[in-house]
Amino acid sequence: xxxxxxxxxxxxxxxxxxxxxxxxxxxxxxxxxxxxxxxxxxxxxxxxxxxxxxxxxxxxxxxxxxxxxxxxxxxxxxxxxxxxxxxxxxxxxxxxxxxxxxxxxxxxxxxxxxxxxxxxxxxxxxxxxxxxxxxxxxxxxxxxxxxxxxxxxxxxxxxxxxxxxxxxxxxxxxxxxxxxxxxxxxxxxxxxxxxxxxxxxxxxxxxxxxxxxxxxxxxxxxxxxxxxxxxxxxxxxxxxxx
Amino acid sequence: xxxxxxxxxxxxxxxxxxxxxxxxxxxxxxxxxxxxxxxxxxxxxxxxxxxxxxxxxxxxxxxxxxxxxxxxxxxxxxxxxxxxxxxxxxxxxxxxxxxxxxxxxxxxxxxxxxxxxxxxxxxxxxxxxxxxxxxxxxxxxxxxxxxxxxxxxxxxxxxxxxxxxxxxxxxxxxxxxxxxxxxxxxxxxxxxxxxxxxxxxxxxxxxxxxxxxxxxxxxxxxxxxxxxxxxxxxxxxxxxxxxxxxxxxxxxxxxxxxxxxxxxxxxxxxxxxxxxxxxxxxxxxxxxxxxxxxxxxxxxxxxxxxxxxxxxxxxxxxxxxxxxx
Numbered sequence: 001x002x003x004x005x006x007x008x009x010x011x012x013x014x015x016x017x018x019x020x021x022x023x024x025x026x027x028x029x030x031x032x033x034x035x036x037x038x039x040x041x042x043x044x045x046x047x048x049x050x051x052x053x054x055x056x057x058x059x060x061x062x063x064x065x066x067x068x069x070x071x072x073x074x075x076x077x078x079x080x081x082x083x084x085x086x087x088x089x090x091x092x093x094x095x096x097x098x099x100x101x102x103x104x105x106x107x108x109x110x111x112x113x114x115x116x117x118x119x120x121x122x123x124x125x126x127x128x129x130x131x132x133x134x135x136x137x138x139x140x141x142x143x144x145x146x147x148x149x150x151x152x153x154x155x156x157x158x159x160x161x162x163x164x165x166x167x168x169x170x171x172x173x174x175x176x177x178x179x180x181x182x183x184x185x186x187x188x189x190x191x192x193x194x195x196x197x198x199x200x201x202x203x204x205x206x207x208x209x210x211x212x213x214x215x216x217x218x219x220x221x222x223x224x225x226x227x228x229x230x231x232x233x234x235x236x237x238x239x240x241x242x
Numbered sequence: 243x244x245x246x247x248x249x250x251x252x253x254x255x256x257x258x259x260x261x262x263x264x265x266x267x268x269x270x271x272x273x274x275x276x277x278x279x280x281x282x283x284x285x286x287x288x289x290x291x292x293x294x295x296x297x298x299x300x301x302x303x304x305x306x307x308x309x310x311x312x313x314x315x316x317x318x319x320x321x322x323x324x325x326x327x328x329x330x331x332x333x334x335x336x337x338x339x340x341x342x343x344x345x346x347x348x349x350x351x352x353x354x355x356x357x358x359x360x361x362x363x364x365x366x367x368x369x370x371x372x373x374x375x376x377x378x379x380x381x382x383x384x385x386x387x388x389x390x391x392x393x394x395x396x397x398x399x400x401x402x403x404x405x406x407x408x409x410x411x412x413x414x415x416x417x418x419x420x421x422x423x424x425x426x427x428x429x430x431x432x433x434x435x436x437x438x439x440x441x442x443x444x445x446x447x448x449x450x451x452x453x454x455x456x457x458x459x460x461x462x463x464x465x466x467x468x469x470x471x472x473x474x475x476x477x478x479x480x481x482x483x484x485x486x487x488x489x490x491x492x493x494x495x496x497x498x499x500x501x502x503x504x505x506x507x508x509x510x511x512x513x514x515x516x517x518x519x520x521x522x523x524x525x526x527x528x529x530x531x532x533x534x535x536x537x538x539x540x541x542x543x544x545x546x547x548x549x550x551x552x553x554x555x556x557x558x559x560x561x562x563x564x565x566x567x
Contacts (some may be wrong), residue, residue: 002465008434013511014480014539018432030371041269049268051479056462060268063514063540064547135499136477138379139269143477165399171521180379182501198368199382207371210295 004031009072017068019057019075029055030133034214034230039078044071050197053134053143069242090216091238092129093142095177097168097220098228099125099188101241106156106187110170120176122222124148126191128216130175139180140210144218146173159185166191166192168220177218190220192205211236247312248391249361252345255304255397257386259365261297262525263498264373273499274482276375278457278521280514281547282319286360287414288554289337291319291561296364297374297385301357305349306386308359312342312397315362315561320420321522322354335415337557338401338470354422354522363396378457378499401564426516427534427542431484433461433507440467442504444485444510444531446547449493453525457499460520461492462529480504483512483520485531496522513539515546 004102017098019036021029037191040059047065051058082225088160099122100107111118132146146153147170155171160183163169169176169186176186197209219239223231250261260284263276277283277300299306301320316338318325323334326347331339333482334357339345348357367374367384376383386392399501418473449464480486486506495512496504497520512520513534523529 011429011536012432012508013429013483013510013513014483014543015514016511020477037269047265049265051268053478053503054476056476056478058268058481060481062273063543067540068536134477134503135271136503137271137273137480139377143503180381182379195379198381207266209270209272209370221556233279 001030005029007075009075011068014061014068016058016060017071019059021055026055028043033057036075036078038213040075042084044074049079068139077159090132090213093212093216093218093236094239095168095192095220095236096194096216096223096226096227096231097125097192098223099190101192103228104168104189106169107189110153110187110189113153116149121147121149125175126220126222128179129219132214132216132218133174134214135210136176138178138182141179142177142212143209144175145176146170146175149173154189155185159183160188163188164191166194166196168192191228192236193223193232193234195233196236198235211238245311246366246485247310247314247394247397248471249365249394250361250391251310251311251388252307252309252387253388254306254386256302257304257306258300258302259367259384259386260300260375261295261373262294263375264371266371266379267377268479268502270371271502272371272377272380274375274503274557275377275457275499276373277356277358278498279320279518281360281550282321282356283358283360284286284368285335285415286317286319286358288550289335289557290315290360290362291554291558292360292362292364294554296360297359297367298358298509300361300487301348301350303350303355305347306359308339308346308348309344310342310346310361310394310397311391311550313341314393314394315401316346317342318348318357318359318361319356320350322351323357324349324351324416328341330359333487334424336413337560339398339402341400345463348465350440352524355524356521358360361394362398363524366393366395367380376457379501398561399563399564413556414548423519424523424529425532426519426529427518427539427549428485428510428531429513429536429539430536430550431508431510434473436469436507437487437509440470441509443467445533448528451523451525451527455523455525459497459500460495460523461495462495463492466491466493474513474566475505475507477503477505480506480508483514483517484508485510486510497521514543515539520558548553
């Protein structure tokens, strides 16, 4: 039985807390963070929200309805509670990607940084499934583990003011798929033609505007320009025959 | 009349249908968004007897000109609001009955930036995750444009104070709410220690509001405290009101439309009340920061919410008394 993880809770203003999880095992940290967030959503009032990332959960609340002390007390009382069972395996998302050129203006530079030919970089990116660690800004971007490059990829010195919807980018040891056009300092290596975001959930009450959740995995698949055009605008969805 | 009441829009710039925000958004990767000056928005809804979550208009920078098809009850709030009906000025921060066909003009003085207009019953607008609040990043929302009428949920007969024979009510809003403070209260952020003594610059310097301000963030020109540690910061959830110090000579204050995660350390966080104040800042204004504590900020916030509760109760009572006469 491993020692319990260490949990540190710090104020983020008077209406939010940052709960940081420390442990030598980053997988355990990540799993703990996401279990904590799920538990906060299930067991605390709906006015309390949880944003889990890699090693921390941002807990936002309305001090009119609850207090930082109460939330802190509850979370501290949980940390020895849960078992270390692996989180439920997520589903696999198929992401066709047009690499390089206008769709991936930083691909050549990334190849230079990691010291591989461009074709090999694409192979590495598509070689394995990428675990979605969290949903990030802007607009529920899928933040995944990065490709198995030998070195981390530095961010752009000057962020781009606009990266298009569907951009697949890397930085550090992470990768991200952006559902909407937005500024970004990450290195854009490709672009998926699929439509990721849907906002027509309307009165149906559906809460997911993207077809993936943390814990799902992404499989990148290289496509050519003609296939890109064929697939343009189709909705992104789970692989059904995998 | 059976036809649905509408608000005709004769002129509008920088105006949207909104509410207090998409509370379940952050858990699903979306920003909370909603009215940037939450106090003013809550007050407007309270003054017309609406629920706090009802929809209302946020008017930014420029005025609007509206004409209701039916008699309605409305309230205009926000530090800079200058309402007028058929050319006659009326007070803000109080309920105001407008007859069918009258012209309501809401001007914005240079004392602030954002005004709120609530109509008894609220607006009919599409919702996403239970909120009509616009999200510019995902292209969701209902902008208010000239020539496109806004559907209203209810009309309301003229509300008349039995003592004055006109719509004059005092529901206990202090006079001070119309003044925009330029000293913003902040609480040390979770990464404050990474800045060491550099953090003091935040409290000893003056900052100028740049023209780059919107729902996502405010950029402030002035001395930027430098981190004493180096290395990339892992992306984490960042709260609304977070003050970040990216490279360069500007501070970034995150507002309600911010991406929910960021890879910059958080120096300090604006209190909820200071976030409302920040929503009223105009480019060129000079501001400074004042350090406060979680306990003091919580007490100030609770006092304000209780004030809003009292206003809501008095307004609902006045409206109910009218409907039973």
